[in-house]
Amino acid sequence: MEKKEKIGVYVCHCGTNIAGVVNVGEVSAWAADKLKDQGVVIARDYKFMCSSLGQELIQKDIKEMGLTRVVVAACSPHLHEKTFRNASKGAGLNPYLTELVSIREQDSWVHTDKVAATEKAKAIISGGVSRVIHHEALEPLHVPIHPDTLVVGGGIAGIQAALEIADAGFHVYLVEREPTIGGHMAQFDKTFPTLDCSACILTPKMVDAGNHPNITLLTYSEVEKVDGYVGSFTVTIRKRARGIKEADCTGCGICWEKCPKKVVDNVFEAGMGNRKAVYVPFPQAVPKYPVIDRINCTYYIKGTCKACEKFCPTNAIDFAQEDEIMNVQVGNVILATGYDPFDSRRITQYGYGRLANVFTSLEFERLCNAAGPTGGNIVLRDGKTAPQVVGIVHCVGSRDKNYNEYCSAICCMQSLKFAHLVRERTGAEVYNFYIDIRTAAKSYEEFYHRLLDEGTHFIRGKVAEISDAVRLPGEEGKLIIQVEDTLTGNQLRVPVDMAILSAGLEPRRDSKAVAKLFGISCSADGWFIERHPKLDPVATVTEGIYIAGCVQGPKDIPASVAQGAAAAARILGKIQQKEVALEPVRATVNEAQCSGCRICNNVCPFNAILFHEDKMVSEVNPALCQGCGTCVAACPAGAISGTGFSNEQILSQIDGLLFLNIPKKEAVAA
Amino acid sequence: MKEYAYFPGCSLEKMAVSYHMSTRETTRKLGIKLNEIDDWNCCGATTYFYIDELLAYTLCARNLAIAEQTGLDVVAPCSACYKNMYFTVAHLKKDPDLAEHVNFALEEDNLHFTGDINVKHLIEVFCQDVGPEELKGKVTKPLTGVRVAPYYGCQIVRPQKEKEDVEQPQFFEDMLSAIGATPVNYPLKMRCCGGSLMISSRTAALSMVRNLLQCAVDSQAAVVATACPMCQVNLECYQQQVNQEFGTNFSMPILYFTQLVGLAMGIPAKKLGFGKEFVTLAPALLQPGQVVPVPD
Numbered sequence: 001m002e003k004k005e006k007i008g009v010y011v012c013h014c015g016t017n018i019a020g021v022v023n024v025g026e027v028s029a030w031a032a033d034k035l036k037d038q039g040v041v042i043a044r045d046y047k048f049m050c051s052s053l054g055q056e057l058i059q060k061d062i063k064e065m066g067l068t069r070v071v072v073a074a075c076s077p078h079l080h081e082k083t084f085r086n087a088s089k090g091a092g093l094n095p096y097l098t099e100l101v102s103i104r105e106q107d108s109w110v111h112t113d114k115v116a117a118t119e120k121a122k123a124i125i126s127g128g129v130s131r132v133i134h135h136e137a138l139e140p141l142h143v144p145i146h147p148d149t150l151v152v153g154g155g156i157a158g159i160q161a162a163l164e165i166a167d168a169g170f171h172v173y174l175v176e177r178e179p180t181i182g183g184h185m186a187q188f189d190k191t192f193p194t195l196d197c198s199a200c201i202l203t204p205k206m207v208d209a210g211n212h213p214n215i216t217l218l219t220y221s222e223v224e225k226v227d228g229y230v231g232s233f234t235v236t237i238r239k240r241a242r243g244i245k246e247a248d249c250t251g252c253g254i255c256w257e258k259c260p261k262k263v264v265d266n267v268f269e270a271g272m273g274n275r276k277a278v279y280v281p282f283p284q285a286v287p288k289y290p291v292i293d294r295i296n297c298t299y300y301i302k303g304t305c306k307a308c309e310k311f312c313p314t315n316a317i318d319f320a321q322e323d324e325i326m327n328v329q330v331g332n333v334i335l336a337t338g339y340d341p342f343d344s345r346r347i348t349q350y351g352y353g354r355l356a357n358v359f360t361s362l363e364f365e366r367l368c369n370a371a372g373p374t375g376g377n378i379v380l381r382d383g384k385t386a387p388q389v390v391g392i393v394h395c396v397g398s399r400d401k402n403y404n405e406y407c408s409a410i411c412c413m414q415s416l417k418f419a420h421l422v423r424e425r426t427g428a429e430v431y432n433f434y435i436d437i438r439t440a441a442k443s444y445e446e447f448y449h450r451l452l453d454e455g456t457h458f459i460r461g462k463v464a465e466i467s468d469a470v471r472l473p474g475e476e477g478k479l480i481i482q483v484e485d486t487l488t489g490n491q492l493r494v495p496v497d498m499a500i501l502s503a504g505l506e507p508r509r510d511s512k513a514v515a516k517l518f519g520i521s522c523s524a525d526g527w528f529i530e531r532h533p534k535l536d537p538v539a540t541v542t543e544g545i546y547i548a549g550c551v552q553g554p555k556d557i558p559a560s561v562a563q564g565a566a567a568a569a570r571i572l573g574k575i576q577q578k579e580v581a582l583e584p585v586r587a588t589v590n591e592a593q594c595s596g597c598r599i600c601n602n603v604c605p606f607n608a609i610l611f612h613e614d615k616m617v618s619e620v621n622p623a624l625c626q627g628c629g630t631c632v633a634a635c636p637a638g639a640i641s642g643t644g645f646s647n648e649q650i651l652s653q654i655d656g657l658l659f660l661n662i663p664k665k666e667a668v669a670a
Numbered sequence: 671m672k673e674y675a676y677f678p679g680c681s682l683e684k685m686a687v688s689y690h691m692s693t694r695e696t697t698r699k700l701g702i703k704l705n706e707i708d709d710w711n712c713c714g715a716t717t718y719f720y721i722d723e724l725l726a727y728t729l730c731a732r733n734l735a736i737a738e739q740t741g742l743d744v745v746a747p748c749s750a751c752y753k754n755m756y757f758t759v760a761h762l763k764k765d766p767d768l769a770e771h772v773n774f775a776l777e778e779d780n781l782h783f784t785g786d787i788n789v790k791h792l793i794e795v796f797c798q799d800v801g802p803e804e805l806k807g808k809v810t811k812p813l814t815g816v817r818v819a820p821y822y823g824c825q826i827v828r829p830q831k832e833k834e835d836v837e838q839p840q841f842f843e844d845m846l847s848a849i850g851a852t853p854v855n856y857p858l859k860m861r862c863c864g865g866s867l868m869i870s871s872r873t874a875a876l877s878m879v880r881n882l883l884q885c886a887v888d889s890q891a892a893v894v895a896t897a898c899p900m901c902q903v904n905l906e907c908y909q910q911q912v913n914q915e916f917g918t919n920f921s922m923p924i925l926y927f928t929q930l931v932g933l934a935m936g937i938p939a940k941k942l943g944f945g946k947e948f949v950t951l952a953p954a955l956l957q958p959g960q961v962v963p964v965p966d
Binding site: 347348349354465467468469470471 | 881
């Protein structure tokens with residue numbers, strides 16, 4: 001060691017979180033004594049190091065004793081690394097000369113043996129001290145923030161986010177895969193618990209988003225590539241060919257009126273209704289321009305027809321139109337790509353797809369929607385018979401280890417809404433088969449009680465089977481729902497005319513690919529992971545990428561809107577700052593040592609490593625690198641080093657953990 | 671050539687001898703070699719596991735230990751034998767203490783159970799190892815127009831293997847299609863036949879059988895195909911009693927799937943054990959290759 005460092009060690013009690021298991025007094029006394037030779041000049045323990053008094057303790061020592069390094073033994077760096085770095089900075093010490101080692105998550109919380117846990121705390125601190133000696137003073141990187149924002153997904157969460165940012169005066173690119181914005185909400189009839197019409201509250205927002213001078217609406221489009229980093233992303237978007245010249249189209253509707261080709265609409269109408277080969281998904285679609293479905297259009301199949309072209313009054317049909325690739329620059333991104341409904345076919349014993357009068361929740365939404373295929377008449381699959389008895393099965397695909405273990409959060413309220421609509425419109429008897437009723441939000445429980453008062457039957461039990469096998473008199477021609485009423489302990493066979501499967505929510509089928517495209521992570525389920533589940537639910541670990549709505553996990557409309565607005569607010573804050581400071585803890589490639597094998601290119605979870613074909617070397621983009629160290633470990637040539645995790649730092653930390661930094665005799669005596 | 675250790679089980683010795691005969695004949699035709707386990711004993715059937723679990727496991731483990739020596743997968747045509755052996759392998763692998771007890775007993779016989787064996791039901795061999803495509807290739811007299819109710823019974827898909835659909839499996843239907851027959855939609859195909867409840871609570875068991883027969887009639891099946899001697903006996907031999915008890919008029923033939931497969935492959939009915947039925951078969955069924963009129 002060239003120069004003698006002066007190191008302070010601070011051991012936190014975290015109330016009883018740490019002190020309940022680790023003998024903190026002993027640990028701090030040990031550090032002051034045994035790690036003296038390492039440069040430790042002071043070791044203290046304190047009830048809450050993160051409190052202002054605790055921080056002042058450290059600052060006072062830095063100023064008065066001239067500490068050159070600080071080791072805090074407390075919670076995980078995820079929680080308070082920033083706190084202690086800032087504390088050091090406040091006392092004039094470079095923040096990166098402070099090391100936070102975890103004796104809570106990695107010690108006191110996971111052990112019960114107090115003696116052993118105390119020894120482990122000593123080892124962890126010893127490792128931290130050996131490591132901090134090799135820390136360097138670092139300066140954060142400042143990058144400018146491009147004021148434009150990309151919002152991916154035009155459902156209610158994405159629309160809300162786009163409008164918030166646009167209303168604040170900044171530009172937004174709103175990209176939507178379908179021909180119209182609106183998302184799932186546009187398919188619904190009523191919204192719970194107030195029962196206001198979904199379209200009535202959604203379409204004004206859609207129109208606002210469509211007309212807003214600060215919003216560039218890109219529907220029927222998909223993001224293909226994302227380069228860059230927070231503040232300056234370059235996004236490649238494929239605008240698929242609609243076959244319609246948007247500049248000329250007035251949205252008059254003559255083309256789809258004249259189109260002779262009927263197609264079952266499996267997307268918007270959930271297979272319940274038809275559309276034409278040239279179509280807008282629904283009358284209030286935004287934008288108003290239709291799309292030619294090239295898979296089903298007679299012209300693309302046989303080369304003749306062109307009825308739409310013949311009748312179009314403004315010559316807006318363009319069969320030769322090609323996809324358009326565009327690049328846009330944005331500073332931040334919001335992902336609001338939503339969910340897919342659970343595929344009820346997977347639960348074969350419920351008979352969906354096999355028994356005609358078993359409906360999914362989305363089918364039922366279309367069935368009772370006044371703009372839907374039956375004009376809002378709730379009828380059986382034959383299109384005319386009104387049901388006399390309807391069974392609604394909750395938790396389809398949710399809270400079930402065979403499918404999804406999580407609760408989909410919306411199905412109880414959705415089912416109650418259905419029950420209400422069925423009774424209101426048909427007077428049918430309604431049975432709700434539930435596991436538990438979960439109506440935990442404002443005015444939701446009241447809605448449940450309203451349904452109880454309306455005379456809807458509630459049977460607590462998981463449905464075993466829906467079948468058309470008649471066994472008892474009165475079952476002829478009915479669907480029989482077999483269930484155990486767990487409140488009475490009786491097996492029931494409930495004959496119904498219609499069964500509605502209240503399907504849960506699942507991540508989009510391509511959610512993992514989308515996560516990779518934007519360099520963020522998914523949980524094992526496929527939901528996108530937020531930076532902190534409680535305190536930072538709309539940011540991700542990748543700077544500049546935010547998430548909103550069901551892409552983060554199942555949620556209802558109010559929660560999706562709140563997240564959309566929250567993500568927008570976060571981004572507006574960033575835009576106002578004009579530039580962002582980036583952590584200087586990152587990896588660098590030594591070009592002379594790099595063999596160009598490209599192993600690091602693939603392991604980087606943040607897409608931060610680019611490859612120079614000309615020089616055959618890889619380079620880490622410092623603004624994109626999050627300093628995770630994966631590439632450092634993966635590089636077979638040892639050509640990548642990371643500030644904050646250099647070989648020297650890691651190896652001395654290991655030595656410290658093994659007490660190799662202390663003469664053997666003394667270590668044992670400890 | 672596919673080769674298996676074969677555990678026929680007690681029923682196939684006498685009561686279900688037609689299952690035994692048709693199994694032998696069809697597998698030979700399919701180029702499958704079944705090596706009967708040497709000196710096998712009863713699997714414990716439906717009751718023994720509830721009387722003395724340790725002894726019941728030992729009974730099964732003895733057969734398995736002998737079969738293990740051949741290095742082949744063991745195949746059982748009876749669903750109860752299959753289930754008992756399958757569970758024994760699973761439990762003994764999971765519970766070293768139980769395995770030690772069992773092996774202590776097996777030492778008397780100079781045997782040792784290691785758990786290194788797969789247990790299969792005969793129908794798995796037909797539906798998966800052979801598969802409908804290969805089966806189709808061996809059919810010379812397809813059972814065109816014969817409406818067959820595929821009766822799985824409750825044990826074949828218990829326990830679930832990997833991602834197998836245990837609620838609405840289709841492999842039996844696929845096999846029946848492969849031999850040219852028409853599998854009917856048989857909603858109660860997975861329901862219990864009553865098993866040994868026929869001995870302890872006959873009224874309850876008869877009502878279960880009645881439901882299964884009624885469902886087959888409602889599905890317009892000409893015949894019910896089974897894969898288990900217990901199911902076959904309950905459904906066929908108790909039909910008269912069901913008719914007496916409930917005033918019904920069932921006359922539903924209950925055959926083993928191997929008998930139907932055998933007919934389709936052109937094996938003479940006599941070799942397949944036909945002629946021992948309680949319920950008379952439609953003559954057309956025994957002359958495959960001809961179109962049987964669909965009943966109204």
